[in-house]
Amino acid sequence: MSKKTNIESFTSTTHLTHLLNTEIVLAKKLEIYLKQEYERLDHIEKFINVIKDEIRQAQRNEDYYFGNPVNAYLFIKHLTIDWNNIEEILPTDFAKDITHKWLFPTFEDYTGSAMGLMRLQDTYKLNTSQLANGDLSSKFKSKRLSALECYDLGRVAYTNGDFYHTLMWMQEALDHLDTETNNTSINKIDILDHLAYATSQQGNVEHALAITKEILTIAPDHIRANNNKFYYESIINNRTLAKQKRKDDTDINESTNLKLISTISNIKNYTINNERSNDDLEEQELYEKLCRQNGAQLSPKHQAKLFCRYRHNNHPYLILQPVKEEKLLEKPAIYLYHDIMSDSHIEKLKSLASPRLQRAVVRDSTTNTFKPADYRVCKSAWLRNEDSPIVARLSRLIEAVTDLSMITAEDLQIANYGVGGHYEPHFDFARKIENDAFSGLSAGNRIATWLTYMSDVEEGGATVFPLVGGHLKPKKGSAAFWYNLHPSGEGDRNTRHAACPVLIGNKWVANKWIRERGQEFRRPCLLDPMA
Template sequence: MHRIWLYIFLVTVERNICVRSEVFTSIAHIIQLLDTEIELAKQLKIYLKNEHVRLVHIEKFLSVINNDLSQARGKEEQYFSNPINVYLFFKHLTTEWYHIKDMPSPDIRTIIDKNWLFPSLEDLTGTGISLLRLQNTYQITTSQMANGEIDLKFRSQKLTSDECYHIGRVAYINNDFYYALMWMQEALDRFDEKNKRALISRIDILDHLSNVTFQEGNIENALALTQEMLAIDPNHVPAKANKVYYESLINGQTLSKDQKKDSLASSEKIGSSSKKNFRVRKQRQNNYLELSEVYKALCRQNRAKLSHKRQAKLFCRYRHNNHPYLILRPVKEEQLFDEPTILLFHDVVSDTDIEQIKVLATPQ
């Protein structure tokens, strides 16, 4: 009898131990699942944060686009008569829209991947070259250009540091180091460390600025900019090589063949940044054609600069050159300048013909 009770007791204890063991095992699994949910919640929180940043960026970009569209609609010709607006418009449709496209959103990528008409990067570069030619011909300061003060009747928005940097890059690639220097300096002046949307860094600007300063012959200034770069990043290899090279030129020393090779190669790379805002001397080398400067001066001429005696010699007349058609309808000719002769012909093409030409020129 005692054996029976002992057996029942042992079986009961064993069952209780097994049940408790299973409970403990189940709780351990649940705790592991809880850890899984905690980690998933963290990842979801990070995703939502990144998604919020992405949406804020898109909203700001859309705000800029809507502002430009509100100015352009209904007065497109007047709006695009300002070349700064043309440059910004091309920049929107090239680099900035593709930056939006690269964001991790398949819906946006699908919308932009449709067969829309987009300008190419070559078109954007072409608008930058046009701005440089306009600036050179009419002697417009970089600050005026960057502030959109080309067409007083229709000003554009101010250029950002990124945009000034891009125009400076266009000049740099085309070996126009004079304007590259001025635009890089303008980019540096407008650079904001707090702007997280900037596509460039202070390091990019200073590196180009030091290189073009050296190309313009200001070795001391190039060395000073390089030293600023090294103050930010002491381990920057191209800047270290350039520093040795510039110092040797200043001290009249001769570099070894390998040192020259490293220094010249490093000048083509992107360097580092600085907290200072070092200003460089902007002196253009006198190596351009005198004839080119003459015609640019003529583009800037106006009758207000002529004396009363010279203005009195200017005239207007009907010109036909004995052509039968022109005898019936001669061309209106106005002399604007005497030496050299500059003539303006009025009403050569009618407004109707102009509109027809514009229709024919529109891409189908």
């Protein structure tokens, strides 16, 4: 406690009157402190109520709760942004106890989950209002996002230079703010400021000017808005001058320009341009369209070549229990094998892999190194045959079904997908332009892929083949198989495939990539490069 300044007072009544003034001032200061303390405690109490409500909904049904991407995003935001804000108003010792003893998601987790929501929005054509109001599908509902939560999503997009989503989410934040009473968590000017810049970057200068003027009606001295107003007006005036010049009309004066600008008053009068930017938007849209389908769209001619049958290959492992084989595509030949693994075996593999899960990495062909990538969002772990009899049994089963050697095959990769988890279109085989990506393993290229589905997925999460229209919906216990290489050893480009974003559910898969070495007599090479 700090030392107080003291004076002798009992010997003078006049000094006591001075001390009364001191107590009056101190009482007012104490009242202010008490009010601030009540506000702080009220903030903490509201936060505790949010935690209790979240725990109540999630406990005993965690997979279902977090299978909803909005719930998952809000939970990660809660443990990063919200807890960080609470930490700042907690006593120092208590705050240190929290940060030093407990694990929390990172800011990258927060931004990644936000971008996952936007990926779902694009892939499954979810209207922004639809997603913000929790209407993910007819079967699954989630919490309605507040104006602040919509703003936070827009901020993530803004920070990443994604003005396509910034525009949509800032507009949604504005719409939600208009319906929320006594909302002090977000300032309307902050929303308008981001919205104006995002819409200008999407080519809507007139719209940006109108929003900027709205900011100035609220805060006339807003420095950035005043500067932007001048900037947008200059662009519009220069554009008008250029248009008039093309018409060879040189009789244009300043008053005409000012009149043009003054007519911009109603934001809703504009047709807003807001197009996605993507290096290969055509393939992206084809892939997303296929993700939205319930199954492969094949012609009757192609469907006639498909079949279902029991298969045993005259292999001792399958004589008494042949596998259920379904041919899903003709070229490339893609098969689905049903009831490959029991639920109990799947749960054992998941429990074995869970503590080993790490963020999946992909190879960077320019640096010949592996690193995390936005186009593959999941965590994975590798299991060897020696790790469990179940892993060894699956390897034996794959060899029996495919008649390919597992001696040079890669270990079993177990993967679990996160919020909007996906893997964009790719090849499993290494192409020649990739500087012999798999030469270090001395086992050749990936001749074939075996993909076991270890969970059902309520919505989304399909495996699709964009070039041929293939669509495989995950089915727990089933496995897909296809050759990545032609018998000549050349890569089959029709095997380009993707894992669609998981809309609702928890997706687990087990990948087994089979290599060329050891298959020389099991799948003989042919001279025809495309055979």
